[in-house]
Amino acid sequence: MNSRQQIILQLVNDRRRISVSELARASGVSEVTIRQDLNLLEKRSYLKRVHGSAVALESDDVDARMMSNFLLKQKLAQYAASLVNDGETIFIESGSTNALLARYLAERKRITLITVSHYISHLLKETDCEVIVLGGMYQKKSETMVGPLTRMCIQQVHFSKAFIGVDGYHAETGFTGRDMMRADVVNAVLAKGVENIVLTDSSKFGQIQPNPLDPLSQIGRVITDSRLNLDYQHLLKRQSIQVDLVNE
Structure with missing residues (x-):
């Protein structure tokens, strides 16, 4: 997980739900890049993607928490x-x-x-x-x-x-x-x-x-x-x- 993805995960966990556009503005990258990051984080079970947003999970993974x-x-x-x-x-x-x-x-x-x-x-x-x-x-x-x-x-x-x-x-x-x-x-x-x-x-x-x-x-x-x-x-x-x- 790179530093941008760590920031994304922290924003998702703090807000519980946040849109792709908000994440793009906060991270200073394109929405395409954010979607790629979210796909990776979802694949690793750090969060869930729904309707243009990312939603926090109750994860047992200590790094995620x-x-x-x-x-x-x-x-x-x-x-x-x-x-x-x-x-x-x-x-x-x-x-x-x-x-x-x-x-x-x-x-x-x-x-x-x-x-x-x-x-x-x-x-x-x-x-x-x-x-x-x-x-x-x-x-x-x-x-x-x-x-x-x-x-x-x-x-x-x-x-x-x-x-x-x-x-x-x-x-x-x-x-x-x-x-x-x-x-x-x-x-x-x-x-x-x-x-x-x-x-x-x-x-x-x-x-x-x-x-x-x-x-x-x-x-x-x-x-x-x-x-x-x-x-x-x-x-x-x-x-x-x-x-x-x-x-x-």
Whole structure:
């Protein structure tokens, strides 16, 4: 993916739907070139083309998700890193914001990092950070480990904090995930009773996904952005969850 295609993907993910003509103006190239780029990005399952426009997909590909709200995710990751002390052993799940957190920590702090994400482990290969990658069944699209072996590995390792991603939160359901097997991994982490921290942007609030992440009582803190609706802020606090808001 070249730099122009990365910009196109970021525009599509930020706007959710954008016309070919708008992309051409923003990129400074012809609509013919944009259509060629969109054909390639659609072929690689980064977006969908419809009636002269491009539409964002809910992709499991970490690179694709990274392009959506990148600067905000970077700020969330930097804030989350401030909660980690030198010498700690921490668990970082999968996802784009967690990947940014892992890289930020690996470059600045002396920690041991446990993860199920091969994307994260590859991201840290040039750093001095000690990385433990848990085993299991490899999900190729999300580049993460899942399944009964992963759950067993989680039960056998020790860490003081866990940073997890979510795909939804609603008053009726609590936190939820899109993928059943990745939700199972998160639930195995929550069952350990360590300091569990949800790291997500506010767009996930109000959404309901199929797979519950519980027990809710094991989530102690949420780090999100300042656009979070006040109703959700109050609801989380009533559930004894600390809410840390990061300015955009």
